[in-house]
Amino acid sequence: MENIPVKPTQAELEILQVLWQHGPATVRFVNEVLSQRREVGYTTTLKWLQLMTEKKLVLRHYDNRPHTYQAAIQKEETQSLLLDRFIEAAFGGSAVNLVLRAIGKGKNTREELDRIRKLLDQMDSTPANDQDHDS
Structure with missing residues (x-):
């Protein structure tokens, strides 16, 4: 593919x-x-x-x-490309703004929020992300 x-x-x-x-x-x-x-x-x-x-x-x-x-x-490749294009076009390239808008709508189930929390915890504990916080 x-x-x-x-x-x-x-x-x-x-x-x-x-x-x-x-x-x-x-x-x-x-x-x-x-x-x-x-x-x-x-x-x-x-x-x-x-x-x-x-x-x-x-x-x-x-x-x-x-x-x-x-x-x-491939599905994942297509989703990534379309998401990148969407974030660039609709949110000026800011994935943070996309996530805040999506979560802020308040239509997430408890299970979805738990999955998001778990993903954030996993990302936070990954050493590679430590160097990305140079702001």
């Missing part, structure tokens, strides 16, 4: 989510999953997958009948 060549559209991200969750799949399967959330025609899903193949977001396997598609980009 290679770097993300282009920023996936919202529709392409929905398809990638299906492929990341279920693995290689046919157009029909992808369309059925998408249709559970909103009405999407089979030919629309097929066209999206064809365009995504051209953009190198998915790979098409010709050895199966019907053909299957699989994500050509």
Whole structure:
């Protein structure tokens, strides 16, 4: 899998989510999953997958009948790139402002807050982070 060549559209991200969750799949399967959330025609899903193949977001396997598609980009890599772009565009590059806005909305469960606290504790105890506090 290679770097993300282009920023996936919202529709392409929905398809990638299906492929990341279920693995290689046919157009029909992808369309059925998408249709559970909103009405999407089979030919629309097929066209999206064809365009995504051209953009190198998915790979098409010709050895199966019907053909299957699989994500050509990794989920974590895609999330990181999109998050970096979002933080830069919406928060002037400040991850702190993003986190403060997200947590400050008050819609977090106790479990989510505990996970955040645990992550912060782990990051705080990592020696590499000690040198980052030179302000």
